[in-house]
Amino acid sequence: MFDRLTDRLDSVFRQLRGQGKITEKALDESLREIRRALLEADVNFKVAKAFLARVREAAVGQQVMKSLTPGQQVIKIVHSELVQLLGATAEPVRLSPHPPTVILLVGLQGSGKTTMAAKLALHFKSQGRLPFLVAADTYRPAAVDQLRTLGADIGVPVYGPEDAGSTNPVDICRDGLEKGRVTNRSLVLLDTAGRLSIDEEMMAELTQIKQHAAPHETLFIADAMLGQDAVETASRFHEQLPFDGIVLTKMDGDARGGAALSVREVTGAPIKFIGTGEKVDALEAFHPERIASRILGMGDVMSLVEKAEAAFDKEQAQSMEEKLRKQRFTFDDFRSQLQAVRRMGPLDQILGMIPGAGKALAGQQVDESALGQVEAIISSMTSDERTRPQILNGSRRRRIAKGSGTSVQDVNRLVKQFGAMQKMMKQMSKPSRRGRGGPKMPSLPVSG
Numbered sequence: 001m002f003d004r005l006t007d008r009l010d011s012v013f014r015q016l017r018g019q020g021k022i023t024e025k026a027l028d029e030s031l032r033e034i035r036r037a038l039l040e041a042d043v044n045f046k047v048a049k050a051f052l053a054r055v056r057e058a059a060v061g062q063q064v065m066k067s068l069t070p071g072q073q074v075i076k077i078v079h080s081e082l083v084q085l086l087g088a089t090a091e092p093v094r095l096s097p098h099p100p101t102v103i104l105l106v107g108l109q110g111s112g113k114t115t116m117a118a119k120l121a122l123h124f125k126s127q128g129r130l131p132f133l134v135a136a137d138t139y140r141p142a143a144v145d146q147l148r149t150l151g152a153d154i155g156v157p158v159y160g161p162e163d164a165g166s167t168n169p170v171d172i173c174r175d176g177l178e179k180g181r182v183t184n185r186s187l188v189l190l191d192t193a194g195r196l197s198i199d200e201e202m203m204a205e206l207t208q209i210k211q212h213a214a215p216h217e218t219l220f221i222a223d224a225m226l227g228q229d230a231v232e233t234a235s236r237f238h239e240q241l242p243f244d245g246i247v248l249t250k251m252d253g254d255a256r257g258g259a260a261l262s263v264r265e266v267t268g269a270p271i272k273f274i275g276t277g278e279k280v281d282a283l284e285a286f287h288p289e290r291i292a293s294r295i296l297g298m299g300d301v302m303s304l305v306e307k308a309e310a311a312f313d314k315e316q317a318q319s320m321e322e323k324l325r326k327q328r329f330t331f332d333d334f335r336s337q338l339q340a341v342r343r344m345g346p347l348d349q350i351l352g353m354i355p356g357a358g359k360a361l362a363g364q365q366v367d368e369s370a371l372g373q374v375e376a377i378i379s380s381m382t383s384d385e386r387t388r389p390q391i392l393n394g395s396r397r398r399r400i401a402k403g404s405g406t407s408v409q410d411v412n413r414l415v416k417q418f419g420a421m422q423k424m425m426k427q428m429s430k431p432s433r434r435g436r437g438g439p440k441m442p443s444l445p446v447s448g
Helices: 003-017 024-040 045-059 070-086 113-126 143-154 169-182 200-213 228-240 258-267 288-295 301-311 314-325 331-343 347-352 368-379 383-387 394-404 408-428
Strands: 101-107 131-136 187-192 217-223 245-249 271-275 283-285
Touching: 003 024, 003 070, 003 288, 024 045, 024 070, 045 070, 045 258, 070 258, 070 288, 101 113, 101 200, 113 131, 113 143, 113 187, 113 245, 113 271, 113 283, 131 143, 131 169, 169 187, 169 200, 187 200, 217 228, 228 258, 245 258, 258 271, 331 368, 331 383, 331 408, 368 394, 368 408, 394 408
Parallel strands: 101 187, 101 217, 131 187, 217 245, 245 271
Antiparallel strands: 271 283
């Protein structure tokens, strides 16, 4: 998400940490490097200038200059100012005390608005709410069908016209909202049409929809891949049709992070969610402090814990704990744990939330396909083989390799790693002995 910016800032901070004390000259040189890193990340130049001015003002104080760890003090200041730049505190969607809560989604064509409507619906459904989707994009071919398909995938009803080309979007939103009310849905999401650019016709239609639907929240969906263009577009859009929050899509791609760092400052509207992948569950609530920590390579333990809680079933976790105590960990258990890890999201994103992991794996790529290969090998085993791997002789391993599309060497490697894992867990279940080192974890599948 912010890999390039994180790497550049880490280089600057390494130099700061190595200095016994910081002079104003050294500070200015570091700030110039930070400015260059921000501009390369496509941060709006006015935002970068104001941000660095605030950092310098806080850093030249006597407390920093006389500190025993001035480099760390400067990093702390940069982190604090980043949090402020991103919005200080998380601002969730405001929910109406009298359901349904109406959320209007607006934005340009190609920003991922329809997919984001489904992501938001799944997000609120996972919180125990009853979302309802309204397909009011009558201009883009198959937009209504796309939302219906996404709604069916996540188990959320969708209201849309049979003949989209001859139906007024204002009427669709009005009728869809009424349908949501009579079916006792607690939240209605209105997916409106985007345009290739902001024009009078588009804004007039959205203004009418907003007047009739009276949404509790209007969210602007912005493509983070556009960088400063997304920020400028959001600013011009906000002037004509004020919105309550921003949702950044495609933050998992080659986005350099500039949009996330600039859009709050330029528009004054908070970022409420970020899309972190193509899958419908790839959505995160935006927390300024957590994002600032990720940018500075400090990890994001809170988000990691939340993802783990969502991915791992509580009863399964308790059952796994019992198995570990009784040393009954099998390949079936291993596979279920791998599947839960994969549900947490792409491995590179997960590792980026672990403090220090990004630096430890610098220059290496996490091999996501290796997890799929492991699952394929385990699935090619019989139930008896998964429970008693000691019976895996040469002919069985050749059959498993053929069935999983892998090599015998791959099967051998997995069986060896699994044996090491079982041994480690066996040692962990015993009382610790003074003077002996702990077991070594099997290495992650990385390439570099």
